[in-house]
Amino acid sequence: MTDKLILVSHPLCPYVQRAAISLAEKGVPFERVDIDLANKPAWFRAISPLGKVPLLRVQRNGEETVIFESAVILEFLEETQANPLHPADPYARARHRAWIEFGSAVLNAIGRFYSASTEAGFLAENSALSSMFDRLEAELADTERNGPWFAGERFSLVDAVHGPVFRYLDVFDRISDFGILDGKPFVRAWRQALRDRPSIGNAVAPDYPQRLHAFLQAKGSELSTIIQRNDLAIALP
Ligand SMILES: N[C@@H](CCC(=O)N[C@@H](CS)C(=O)NCC(=O)O)C(=O)O
Numbered sequence: 641m642t643d644k645l646i647l648v649s650h651p652l653c654p655y656v657q658r659a660a661i662s663l664a665e666k667g668v669p670f671e672r673v674d675i676d677l678a679n680k681p682a683w684f685r686a687i688s689p690l691g692k693v694p695l696l697r698v699q700r701n702g703e704e705t706v707i708f709e710s711a712v713i714l715e716f717l718e719e720t721q722a723n724p725l726h727p728a729d730p731y732a733r734a735r736h737r738a739w740i741e742f743g744s745a746v747l748n749a750i751g752r753f754y755s756a757s758t759e760a761g762f763l764a765e766n767s768a769l770s771s772m773f774d775r776l777e778a779e780l781a782d783t784e785r786n787g788p789w790f791a792g793e794r795f796s797l798v799d800a801v802h803g804p805v806f807r808y809l810d811v812f813d814r815i816s817d818f819g820i821l822d823g824k825p826f827v828r829a830w831r832q833a834l835r836d837r838p839s840i841g842n843a844v845a846p847d848y849p850q851r852l853h854a855f856l857q858a859k860g861s862e863l864s865t866i867i868q869r870n871d872l873a874i875a876l877p
Pocket residue numbers: 650652653654655656677691692693694708709710711
């Protein structure tokens with residue numbers, strides 16, 4: 641009997657998206673259940689030790705295992721499902737795991753960027769974020785890759801993790817040019833390849849950009865002020 645997989649999700653969560661992308665790449669059917677993180681249901685609180693999505697509920701022979709933490713979910717899927725997204729070589733796999741961790745650090749930097757409450761703080765976070773992409777640029781440029789993905793020809797979990805990262809930049813670009821990827825041709829080409837990958841496009845609903853924009857607008861941060869200023873400029877005759 642095959643396992644039934646339920647991905648407990650939120651429409652904007654980038655950590656959920658990486659699990660959805662892995663499942664899609666592996667061709668594994670799953671059910672997605674979105675919850676309201678501002679009003680977490682009691683059943684969710686009961687089974688989520690950290691109160692965070694994603695959770696993967698794995699149902700087999702009437703028993704349920706709940707897996708939390710996206711990186712652990714990714715590893716579990718590697719161990720239990722076909723179509724590996726990790727390289728077979730342990731040295732390469734270690735490098736991939738490290739760059740997955742880096743992807744999580746970029747997500748934290750993105751969170752600081754859109755949450756900064758002062759102009760000075762915002763500029764500092766803008767520059768810090770840009771520096772993180774400098775690191776990625778150097779890594780992509782250094783590797784003798786032959787193909788569009790992080791590891792060249794084969795799509796990997798590092799790609800799955802960075803697809804949702806670039807999705808934020810798509811929404812930031814609609815607000816203003818923050819220069820985050822200036823002078824980074826390798827990262828830009830990678831971003832484009834990830835944008836065109838169906839598993840990445842399908843990891844969110846079509847209204848994702850509007851939802852994220854509304855979230856950023858309501859944040860009360862420096863970025864919210866920039867959005868408001870833009871809207872006022874557009875509204876002026
Ligand atoms: N380290 C976690 C991070 C997951 C995470 O931060 N999830 C956010 C949404 S994107 C969440 O559930 N936040 C709810 C909360 O902190 O109350 C993972 O990789 O799964």
